[in-house]
Amino acid sequence: MKICAVVFLLGVMIHGTTSMIHTLRYFETASSQISGFPQFVGVGLVNDLVIMHYDSNTKRLVPKQEWMNNVTEEEPQHWEDETQVCLNLEQAGKVSIENVKQRLNVTGGSHLYQWMKGCDWDDETDEIRGYYQDAFDGEDFISLDWTTQTWVASKPQAFATKLSWERNGVAARWKNYFDHVCAEYLKKFMRYGEKTLKRKELPEVWFLQKSSSSPVTCFASGFYPDRAVLFWTKDGEELQEDWGEILPNHDGTFQTSVSLDLSSVPTGDWGRYSCVFQLSGVKDDLITKLDPGLIRTNEKKYTPYIVAMACVLGAVVCALIGFFVYRRCKAKQLSPQSSEPEVMQELNPQPPETQ
Incomplete structure (x- = not known):
């Protein structure tokens, strides 16, 4: 299933219901040899509304909604800290592109590596569900099966990555991040932008x-x-x-x-x-x-x-840029080669570099 074609049914279409599923998504894209396009772009969205943006030209993560500035009241260094995360992701994206090119036996040309990660929150049941997908040149490469907590290799060349990530407990690390960090920030952002988002x-x-x-x-x-x-x-x-x-x-x-x-x-x-x-x-x-x-x-x-x-x-077009951005910021976050952190503390953590 193409990552850009994924459509999530996020609301229960029953009139008068008070329950709603809210979403926090990060779309990241690393690019190589694409003239006029940033080498890295990343956006964050709450309920499909863009709330933050980063690209390799400005090298700054900035809020895209006025109410997102409220985060600095609780975390004065929030935008500086998350900018550093994106800078790291920018470098990770370059590595992942080269790794996948070698895996697929591809040389030269323009290429894109994309990630999508995030979580859903049911405000009635308090249930959390996480999502993580990687794609290369518009085609799925590897994704997380939330139900089984295993990795799905969409291409034969991704099977080695699947084995490596499962051997290193990457799925468990992401589940911990989705259940706690991602969910906490989603609820916080919903509180900040309640008038707009609800x-x-x-x-x-x-x-x-x-x-x-x-x-x-x-x-x-x-x-x-x-x-x-x-x-x-x-x-x-x-x-x-x-x-x-x-x-x-x-x-x-x-x-x-x-x-x-x-x-x-x-x-x-x-x-x-x-x-x-x-x-x-x-x-x-x-x-x-x-x-x-x-x-x-x-x-x-x-x-x-x-x-x-x-x-x-x-x-x-903006959404496509978002897709590009999320895959790029994601490449360095979960590297099975590095030592595993006890907990993923970043709002937008790095995925492992694709092996």
């Missing part, structure tokens, strides 16, 4: 159609959080259509869309169809009845959609 915002909804013979698209943008679903109904019954992919907007909100082929349905029956939006924690559905007169078809009417999509593309 808000509920409903979207604007449009109907779009490229031509009279094209499917009708229901487009919803501007909602928060991303624990939401959008689907079509006919006479109040949900149609068996795929839920739309949720994408980020430039302002921290989200958007999604679902399409329906109505080419065989008489226009007079279109009023039997509705687009339904559900947001976790909000009791009432947002139901928009399909009215042919409200469908936007020409260039002018498509403007809001085009602008929104442009914003999404920008956000996706």
Whole structure:
């Protein structure tokens, strides 16, 4: 499973529920011979909102939300200490790229090594779940199976790393980090950004159609959080259509869309169809009845959609940079060659260098 395609169902889609799963993720990327791209990039996200950023050009880890500055009240040296962690990860990323190139018998060219690590917290049950994945040039290399606490080698060349990490107890070290350090910081960050992270915002909804013979698209943008679903109904019954992919907007909100082929349905029956939006924690559905007169078809009417999509593309680029960053910062953190620490104290600890 491609690491960039991993989608986590983080919320229980039951209206009125008070329970929610919150997430803290680090995406790190080390790169080699990519012109115009930093050799290392790292971002941290809480509930898919970017809260911190580091790259090898600035060589500083900085907060990306105003409320993240609150951490210095408890830890005055927090940003300096974590900047040093990222500097170490930057060097580790270079080592991991070379190690994997040798393992895969690859020479020269541009390459990326990426990591994703983090934890989920259920604020009702207090359950914690950790995640750790490595990838090389966009393909999974090795990952942690949380249930069995074993390593999964996605390529034959990663099997030696799996054996080394299992022999050196790397999974147990990460579990200790996820259960304690990662969980502690996630709860702390949720407290700092509570007003932002726990808000509920409903979207604007449009109907779009490229031509009279094209499917009708229901487009919803501007909602928060991303624990939401959008689907079509006919006479109040949900149609068996795929839920739309949720994408980020430039302002921290989200958007999604679902399409329906109505080419065989008489226009007079279109009023039997509705687009339904559900947001976790909000009791009432947002139901928009399909009215042919409200469908936007020409260039002018498509403007809001085009602008929104442009914003999404920008956000996706940022997300990809985040993926690159997390894999890079992760390469040095868990090195089975070094002596094992009793506990991983860093907020964003180093993974072992890939052997």
